[in-house]
Amino acid sequence: xxxxxxxxxxxxxxxxxxxxxxxxxxxxxxxxxxxxxxxxxxxxxxxxxxxxxxxxxxxxxxxxxxxxxxxxxxxxxxxxxxxxxxxxxxxxxxxxxxxxxxxxxxxxxxxxxxxxxxxxxxxxxxxxxxxxxxxxxxxxxxxxxxxxxxxxxxxxxxxxxxxxxxxxxxxxxxxxxxxxxxxxxxxxxxxxxxxxxxxxxxxxxxxxxxxxxxxxxxxxxxxxxxxxxxxxxxxxxxxxxxxxxxxxxxxxxxxxxxxxxxxxxxxxxxxxxxxxxxxxxxxxxxxxxxxxxxxxxxxxxxxxxxxxxxxxxxxxxxxxxxxxxxxxxxxxxxxxxxxxxxxxxxxxxxxxxxxxxxxxxxxxxxxxxxxxxxxxxxxxxxxxxxxxxxxxxxxxxxxxxxxxxxxxxxxxxxxxxxxxxxxxxxxxxxxxxxxxxxxxxxx
Numbered sequence: 001x002x003x004x005x006x007x008x009x010x011x012x013x014x015x016x017x018x019x020x021x022x023x024x025x026x027x028x029x030x031x032x033x034x035x036x037x038x039x040x041x042x043x044x045x046x047x048x049x050x051x052x053x054x055x056x057x058x059x060x061x062x063x064x065x066x067x068x069x070x071x072x073x074x075x076x077x078x079x080x081x082x083x084x085x086x087x088x089x090x091x092x093x094x095x096x097x098x099x100x101x102x103x104x105x106x107x108x109x110x111x112x113x114x115x116x117x118x119x120x121x122x123x124x125x126x127x128x129x130x131x132x133x134x135x136x137x138x139x140x141x142x143x144x145x146x147x148x149x150x151x152x153x154x155x156x157x158x159x160x161x162x163x164x165x166x167x168x169x170x171x172x173x174x175x176x177x178x179x180x181x182x183x184x185x186x187x188x189x190x191x192x193x194x195x196x197x198x199x200x201x202x203x204x205x206x207x208x209x210x211x212x213x214x215x216x217x218x219x220x221x222x223x224x225x226x227x228x229x230x231x232x233x234x235x236x237x238x239x240x241x242x243x244x245x246x247x248x249x250x251x252x253x254x255x256x257x258x259x260x261x262x263x264x265x266x267x268x269x270x271x272x273x274x275x276x277x278x279x280x281x282x283x284x285x286x287x288x289x290x291x292x293x294x295x296x297x298x299x300x301x302x303x304x305x306x307x308x309x310x311x312x313x314x315x316x317x318x319x320x321x322x323x324x325x326x327x328x329x330x331x332x333x334x335x336x337x338x339x340x341x342x343x344x345x346x347x348x349x350x351x352x353x354x355x356x357x358x359x360x361x362x363x364x365x366x367x368x369x370x371x372x373x374x375x376x377x378x379x380x381x382x383x384x385x386x387x388x389x390x391x392x393x394x395x396x397x398x399x400x401x402x403x404x405x406x407x408x409x410x411x412x413x414x415x416x417x418x419x420x421x422x423x424x425x426x427x428x429x430x431x432x433x434x435x436x437x438x439x440x441x442x443x
Contacts, residue, residue, distance in 0.1 A: 002028070003104035003112075004095045006088055007442035013083030018091055019442055020101075021109055025075040028098050029062060032079075032091070038064045048081065050090075051097050057090045058082055072109055073116025106441050114424060121424035122151045125379060129212055131443060136261035141211050141376065149374040151423050153201075158419040160194050161393075165412040188397065191412075195393040198386055201375050208376035209383075210295060214256065214263040215365050218294035220315060225300040226325040229348045231255060231268040234358070252286050259358060262365050267294070291315055296364050298323050298357075303330040303345070306338055316341055321360050327352060382422050389418040 002022025008015065020028055030036050033046045034054075043061045050057060060081035070076040081087050095101055107128070114124050126145035133139040144150075164187050210216075219227045235255040253268040269290050288311070291297050297320040299312060304326060308316065316322060322343035324334070328350050344360055346353040377383050392415035399408045419425075 002098070002101045003108055004028070004092065004101060005104035005109075005442035006092070007078070007109075008083070011083075012085065016081055016083035016088045018079040018081070018088065018095075019076070019104075019109060020079070020095065021070070021072045021074050021076040021104075021112060022101075023075060024098055024100050025077050026064070028095055028101065029064060029077055031098055032094060033062065038062065040064055040066050040069075048079065048091060051094050057094070058087050068116065068118075071118065072112040073118045074112060104441060107443060110443055120151050122154075122422065123148065124424075127443070129378065131440065134256075135258050135263045137211055138263055141208065141378065144374060145376065145378060150376060153375050154419055154422050155425070157194050157197060158416055158423075158425065160190060161412055161416045161419065164190055165409065165416060168409045168412060191393055191397055195390060195397065198390045198393070201377065202383065202386055202390065204377060206377070206383075208378040209380065211263070212378045214265040215296065216294045217264055217266045217296045217298060217361065218290045219266065219268050219298045219300055220288075220291045221300040221312070221323075222302070225302045226348050227300045228253070228268050230298070230300060230323065230325070231266060233348055233351075233354060234266060252290055259365075260362050262362060264361075264365075295319065296321070296361065298361075300325055303327050306334070308338065308341075319364070321357070321364065323357060385418040385421045389415045392418070 002020065002024035004018060004020045006016060007019040008017040029038065031051045032048050034049070035044075035046060038044050041063065043063055045059070046062050047059050048057045048062075049055060058081045060079060062080070063078045065071070065076040065078075067074040067076065079091060081091055092103070096103070110119070110124050110127055113119050114121060119127075123146055126142045130139065130142035130146065133142055167183065167187055219230055221227055231253065234257060252270075255266050255268075257264040257266055267290050270286065297315055299315050299320050300323045301308075301312070303324050306324065308322075320342065322338070322341040324330075324338075324343060324345045325348055327345040328347040330345070334345075342360070344353055344357045346357055348354075377386065392411045396408050396411035396415065399411070
């Protein structure tokens with residue numbers, strides 16, 4: 001089938017790009033323009049007409065990409081027209097009249113590029129990440145994956161395991177032949193080195209995934225400390241309801257922020273206190289869970305009544321900033337027990353030290369998560385395959401008896417298969433749907 005879709009953003013725009021890919025691509029162009037002599041990869045200014053009546057729809061640029069030298073590896077074209085909704089719908093309606101043409105599914109152009117060997121799975125995923133990147137750090141990470149160093153590394157490790165597997169399978173095929181002791185040592189050494197490299201990649205504090213999905217910051221603390229006001233201030237809009245009535249926030253309220261290029265998901269949570277109200281108790285339980293899973297906690301307290309005992313002391317032990325609000329009401333110096341914590345005095349009422357708090361948030365994120373590593377795990381799928389690969393390699397290394405070669409070979413096959421699943425070197429049809437459904441239509 002030949003597929004088509006609007007590849008530029010929906011809505012009114014100066015220019016809209018309709019992409020076509022498949023065996024009927026040139027038939028579509030010829031039907032719309034009446035031209036049969038387009039030069040490949042050249043911008044052709046042509047009149048685009050109704051197929052049946054030859055009525056003019058628009059005048060635009062058509063670029064023809066014969067396969068396999070195209071993004072998808074198939075015959076492909078891009079039609080650039082004026083970006084009005086009526087124009088786009090009219091052109092798409094005419095394309096649909098051509099036999100064996102249908103609207104593309106989400107990510108289907110990139111899926112075809114993968115299936116035709118133009119890109120591997122990691123690059124396909126990085127394209128999706130680049131499209132959805134909202135901050136500079138997300139863009140840089142997507143570009144880093146697109147460059148292919150991660151793919152090269154996983155392929156290198158896979159080739160290493162395949163070489164080991166060939167020795168092991170040779171022993172199975174020719175049992176009467178003894179493998180020299182030095183070869184056995186080399187097999188174990190290479191497998192052990194590969195396992196150590198995988199462990200090093202896995203020991204990354206989930207930096208790649210956190211950058212891709214956003215740094216999780218939880219605002220926690222007792223009731224009426226100013227948590228919702230802080231969320232509204234950082235978001236520059238009214239995200240949460242603010243009230244002097246204690247316990248107003250019952251559920252978790254989230255906002256997505258861009259703090260100097262860092263993607264941040266900041267959550268306002270229910271005030272933590274002893275409560276008999278069942279709904280509020282559930283909100284408090286959610287608050288503690290959110291704090292537990294956060295990359296950084298902003299523990300907000302009222303300057304007039306600071307009590308860091310109990311749950312607050314636990315919250316401040318790791319990855320936390322103590323935010324002392326209502327500093328305009330503070331009449332005496334803070335004691336040393338409070339000052340020993342990573343803290344900042346603010347006044348949301350007078351907008352005092354908010355910039356200092358943002359700077360502290362940025363520094364905390366930067367110090368913990370920025371990495372110069374080129375090999376990044378950006379999805380849970382990659383992590384699971386690497387963990388399974390490591391488990392099978394451990395099983396292989398535990399088999400010291402030569403009689404266990406049959407079982408050892410299966411461990412190596414499974415380890416190799418899991419590495420191949422990351423870049424798409426093996427049959428991965430079962431995961432393609434979930435990957436490409438995250439794409440927008442037209443990509």
